Amino acid sequence: MSKLYSVAALFNTPDDIMHAAAKVADAGYEKYDVNTPYPVHGMDGAMKLKSSKMGYYTIAIGLTCMSLMLFFMYWVYNIDYPQVIGGKPLFPLPAFVPIMFEITVLTGAVLTVAVMLIFYFKFPNNAHPLHDSGYMKAVSSDKFGINIEAEDSNFDLDKVKAFLSSLGAYKVDEIYFDEEEANTKHKILDTKFVFGMFLIAGFTSLSVYLHMNKVLYMPPFDWMLVQHKVTSQDKSDFFNNGISSREPVKGTVARGFMPYLFTDDPEGAAENLVNPYVADEENIALGKRKYLTYCSPCHGDLGKGDSRLKGQFPNGPTVHSDKVKSWTDGHIYHVISEGQNVMPGYKKTVTRKERWAIVNYVRTLQRALDAKEEDMQ
Amino acid sequence: MSNHEKKIEYTKKELPKGFLKYGLPLLLIGIISVVLAYQFDPMRASFNNIIALLVVVSVGMGAIFLVALEHIAGAVWSVPFRRIAEHQGFIFLATPLLAIPIIFNMHDIFEWTHNSVVLNDPILYQKSPYLNTEFFIARSVGVFVLMTFFLFVYLRNSTKQDTTHSQKTTKINALISAPFMVFFAIGITLIAIDYAMSLEPHWFSTIFGVYYFAGTFATAMAVLTLITLSLKSNGNLLKEINRNHYYSMGGLMFAFTAFWMYMAFSQYMLIWYANIPEETFWFLPRMENGWEYLSIALILIKFIIPFGLLLNRNSKMNPSRLKLASFWIIGAHIYDMYWLVMPSYNRMSGTEGPVFGWIELSFIALSAGIILVFYYLAARNKNHIPIGDPKLNRALDFHI
Numbered sequence: 001m002s003k004l005y006s007v008a009a010l011f012n013t014p015d016d017i018m019h020a021a022a023k024v025a026d027a028g029y030e031k032y033d034v035n036t037p038y039p040v041h042g043m044d045g046a047m048k049l050k051s052s053k054m055g056y057y058t059i060a061i062g063l064t065c066m067s068l069m070l071f072f073m074y075w076v077y078n079i080d081y082p083q084v085i086g087g088k089p090l091f092p093l094p095a096f097v098p099i100m101f102e103i104t105v106l107t108g109a110v111l112t113v114a115v116m117l118i119f120y121f122k123f124p125n126n127a128h129p130l131h132d133s134g135y136m137k138a139v140s141s142d143k144f145g146i147n148i149e150a151e152d153s154n155f156d157l158d159k160v161k162a163f164l165s166s167l168g169a170y171k172v173d174e175i176y177f178d179e180e181e182a183n184t185k186h187k188i189l190d191t192k193f194v195f196g197m198f199l200i201a202g203f204t205s206l207s208v209y210l211h212m213n214k215v216l217y218m219p220p221f222d223w224m225l226v227q228h229k230v231t232s233q234d235k236s237d238f239f240n241n242g243i244s245s246r247e248p249v250k251g252t253v254a255r256g257f258m259p260y261l262f263t264d265d266p267e268g269a270a271e272n273l274v275n276p277y278v279a280d281e282e283n284i285a286l287g288k289r290k291y292l293t294y295c296s297p298c299h300g301d302l303g304k305g306d307s308r309l310k311g312q313f314p315n316g317p318t319v320h321s322d323k324v325k326s327w328t329d330g331h332i333y334h335v336i337s338e339g340q341n342v343m344p345g346y347k348k349t350v351t352r353k354e355r356w357a358i359v360n361y362v363r364t365l366q367r368a369l370d371a372k373e374e375d376m377q
Numbered sequence: 378m379s380n381h382e383k384k385i386e387y388t389k390k391e392l393p394k395g396f397l398k399y400g401l402p403l404l405l406i407g408i409i410s411v412v413l414a415y416q417f418d419p420m421r422a423s424f425n426n427i428i429a430l431l432v433v434v435s436v437g438m439g440a441i442f443l444v445a446l447e448h449i450a451g452a453v454w455s456v457p458f459r460r461i462a463e464h465q466g467f468i469f470l471a472t473p474l475l476a477i478p479i480i481f482n483m484h485d486i487f488e489w490t491h492n493s494v495v496l497n498d499p500i501l502y503q504k505s506p507y508l509n510t511e512f513f514i515a516r517s518v519g520v521f522v523l524m525t526f527f528l529f530v531y532l533r534n535s536t537k538q539d540t541t542h543s544q545k546t547t548k549i550n551a552l553i554s555a556p557f558m559v560f561f562a563i564g565i566t567l568i569a570i571d572y573a574m575s576l577e578p579h580w581f582s583t584i585f586g587v588y589y590f591a592g593t594f595a596t597a598m599a600v601l602t603l604i605t606l607s608l609k610s611n612g613n614l615l616k617e618i619n620r621n622h623y624y625s626m627g628g629l630m631f632a633f634t635a636f637w638m639y640m641a642f643s644q645y646m647l648i649w650y651a652n653i654p655e656e657t658f659w660f661l662p663r664m665e666n667g668w669e670y671l672s673i674a675l676i677l678i679k680f681i682i683p684f685g686l687l688l689n690r691n692s693k694m695n696p697s698r699l700k701l702a703s704f705w706i707i708g709a710h711i712y713d714m715y716w717l718v719m720p721s722y723n724r725m726s727g728t729e730g731p732v733f734g735w736i737e738l739s740f741i742a743l744s745a746g747i748i749l750v751f752y753y754l755a756a757r758n759k760n761h762i763p764i765g766d767p768k769l770n771r772a773l774d775f776h777i
Contacts, residue, residue, distance in 0.1 A: 042776025045776065094645065095650065
């Protein structure tokens with residue numbers, strides 16, 4: 001069933017269409033539109049259009065998305081996984097500004113188009129009476145057209161045709177449309193549409209998966225991974241033993257490293273090692289700190305062998321026994337470094353200076369519990 | 378859009394009285410108080426002198442740039458305002474008045490003029506082939522002579538075209554605008570580096586010239602807009618000039634407000650991110666002793682408020698809103714220059730925190746007086762419309 005949609009007139013020049021649009025607006029028509037192959041400057045003035053409200057939507061969308069993005073970055077950096085990057089504060093606002101700017105512009109632009117599609121073009125509907133008309137073909141290439149809709153309150157077919165002809169139109173057409181076609185409601189959950197969307201999503205996921213996990217490791221895309229150089233811990237045919245790195249020469253000492261010569265020789269340590277640090281206030285304070293951290297759990301805070309372990313682990317012996325008192329500093333140092341019986345060695349966790357400081361502190365404890373006459377004065 | 382030739386009816390008219398009524402008193406007050414300021418506190422006066430110079434260079438040199446921009450881009454809409462921009466470029470001739478006191482007081486302002494400091498400072502010593510008094514003066518004179526040359530060429534061609542109506546003049550103008558752009562880019566960078574950046578001679582920022590240029594463009598456009606609006610309301614311009622033309626002016630001010638923020642933030646973020654002491658020390662004095670409030674206010678004053686003022690389409694067409702935005706942008710540029718220059722005054726004089734008093738106001742009065750009086754001198758008894766320009770008809774029929 002065909003029905004009249006509008007009367008459409010075609011003009012040859014932009015000047016003509018400006019003139020015609022102004023005249024149509026003056027004649028009191030409200031439901032009409034102008035179609036041109038390119039934006040004609042000044043057209044909105046000629047058509048007496050009110051200024052568009054679209055800009056407000058754009059800025060509202062942009063600012064909303066900007067705030068959401070800012071909150072998301074705050075959540076990531078401060079709530080979900082707080083970490084300091086590059087010595088910056090946990091909430092480095094200047095670093096976020098470019099992202100906020102880009103998000104504002106991107107969402108403002110993209111979502112404005114989406115809003116226009118939904119509000120003005122009634123997405124997902126895609127039928128318009130002007131589609132597939134000769135009029136639309138002409139205004140899409142090089143003509144300028146104006147069409148007055150039949151729904152306008154002043155519409156009268158013969159009058160409108162005569163009016164448009166009098167404005168200088170070289171062609172005036174009646175546009176008919178099929179009511180059934182225009183009124184077909186397209187649902188967003190249309191089977192074909194949903195299926196297509198699934199197809200696209202599946203294809204995208206598969207392609208991303210293949211790219212990131214397979215293709216990237218195939219030649220020639222692996223050119224960054226496979227390089228003509230030998231890395232450490234790698235196989236190499238260059239040396240006889242088939243490994244890429246050389247073993248150090250026997251007796252090599254690393255920089256800043258002091259070798260310990262008495263590993264299985266407590267007697268040698270007792271005889272040859274001398275405490276290189278003077279037991280001054282600072283050194284004893286260091287020793288106390290390290291003693292309380294590493295030694296006191298077993299030996300007790302004062303070294304009496306009264307540990308906090310309550311028998312869950314063999315108690316360490318007292319350091320106030322005559323045996324320990326008679327040991328040289330070197331012997332105590334050896335025991336701290338290498339361990340004794342169930343006591344482990346501490347040379348990996350406590351530095352050399354700290355071990356000697358602990359020795360000084362143990363000596364201080366021994367002296368404190370067995371003070372001499374002159375210490376009291 | 379219409380191709381039929383309209384007859385342009387233009388009659389010469391006296392300039393609005395405001396130019397002299399406000400300009401002369403401002404200039405006189407400015408000169409007297411500036412002389413007093415130099416007697417009273419020469420160091421503070423010389424730093425303020427730099428602010429005034431940078432503002433007047435922005436207004437004058439920016440206007441010459443607007444003229445060249447129109448020629449090189451073949452712009453049509455701006456033709457009716459080109460003569461105003463040319464007369465505004467005449468303000469650039471006032472810059473020696475402001476530059477000479479600076480050159481006489483260089484020792485107070487620029488650390489790199491102190492020989493003992495330079496010899497004991499390897500960085501300043503390395504920079505001394507560029508940062509030395511003779512070359513400094515040579516650069517300033519060079520930029521002044523070049524810009525003045527181009528200004529007079531544009532003025533002469535434009536005035537000649539009023540009678541000849543020759544298309545050829547337009548072509549020649551476009552041709553000489555190409556080399557002008559190169560000289561302008563170098564010239565404005567040199568001015569920004571010499572007069573503002575070398576106040577902290579250890580500091581460097583490659584974007585600094587663009588930063589100054591962004592403010593310059595917006596300010597020159599704002600002054601041009603103000604003069605246009607006042608001439609229009611006085612009836613000196615053609616009646617065909619309408620909201621579509623204003624829209625373009627507002628649009629350019631809007632664009633360069635955003636562009637300034639872009640440049641300023643680019644400069645700040647790169648320095649903040651890298652966190653290198655050689656660069657960060659320039660921002661540190663601007664973040665303590667009260668300067669931190671001024672720094673945050675700068676974002677508000679120079680970006681957010683003018684951005685909001687000009688964001689709406691109608692506000693770019695509305696003359697009263699445009700006037701407000703123009704005044705605001707000029708004020709914001711003065712504030713920006715104050716923010717650039719005065720922390721160095723704190724360092725050189727040993728004071729702490731921002732200072733503001735009659736010395737600052739006197740230099741602002743002097744700049745305003747110079748702008749008004751020099752525009753009057755340039756535009757008195759002249760046509761305010763390039764009536765001979767072949768593009769004028771199309772320009773008056775301009776629609777956005």
